[in-house]
Amino acid sequence: MLSKNKIKFIQSLNRKKVRDQEQLFLVEGNKMVQEAIESDFQIEFVCATEGFIQETLFKNEHDFELIECSGDEIKKASLLQNPQQALAVIKMPKQTVQIDDIKNKFTLALDFIQDPGNLGTIIRIADWFGIGHILCSENTVDCFNPKVIQASMGAIFRINLRYTNLAESISKANKSNIPVFGTFLEGENIYQTKLPSSGILVMGNEGNGISAEIEKEIAHKIHIPSFANSNKGSESLNVATATAICCSEFKRRE
Template identity: 35%
Template structure:
């Protein structure tokens, strides 16, 4: 077990770069912070490259850290590493999910250019709760491993495949598998309550612009959620939750 006391340590400086997307893309690694997320990661130990624990952190005795590369760090180092105001002093350096092809399954959530990390994390968590088989993000969406995404997802990214893909190719591949793809749109769409799906893929889009028109042209069918009050629209994560549970119930 290694001990690092100085925040100026070369290894710590390198790990701090993992809060930046460019470094995550370069190394294939990302950082988790906090007891809940690290505890969830410990259930999938093969994805953990290194565990960092502050000497002041009250690490639960139930944590099984056998066989892991564990680094003890000073409070100064923990503060330097933290991405939050009130850090808990526990971190896990994890390996990103990689996949050469779309995962198997009968239910999918597709995110087209969703920009808000909180929305993405919430939708991953909701997809997990609804028993969806995989979440596919377009390359134009916010980074899956953005710390705000990970905090909002609450560890759900470990429970199902969550991948960054070319959505045009994904839609075509899903349809080849006889999985209908339901886009979300305000025009040329039907009330979602009229749809009774078996296997399905749900496609939701950017917070301001919705799903790209070229993708909507490729979907099996497009649906909308009726608005009964005066609000112009629903938050994309809320809309995704309503639709996922509707389609999942009829799967």
């Protein structure tokens, strides 16, 4: 049974302030909950229907509170339009990424990504391309926002994110001779640019691109050229789309 208080608490995790206070976040959906259980993340509690419990690992031992409840109860607690048979409340991991950790690796850096769907999609892209670390500016949307979690399709459990003063981090990377790339309208055609197998790729805000403060730290400006037939074509790609194309270009050449 899911008490009224528990339902209220689950829903309150929609708010960043509560998540930060409690150091907890919400994961919804059968597949996502299963991925959470299989991950290294610490689980606070799981709410699931009898059917879901029988079908999954729960028959074995587990070290978290398991609350059996009805589909209707999950519906009440859920933030989704189409709730499923399970949700989980999970402890936030420590953010430990240091510049030394990303030497000789290919890493993403996000400068003020605002849309949760975009951040979630970028985390999923990073996972696909074997990118282990993402540095986020402090004004990037919270990665534990439920919409980010859902759009990441479980990739949130496999990527190390760190919210940081991005200008400072990138300045440090420069001092450590890590090559730093960023996308700019006036950048070099990415298809004709020599790309290394390690470095940092900075992606900027949906409306305004990379901020002036961070632009100063970027030695390598690149650009995805448009193939539109006229100059009436789209002015830009969605930032997650652009991230995918850039990652594809870096990775295919390795």
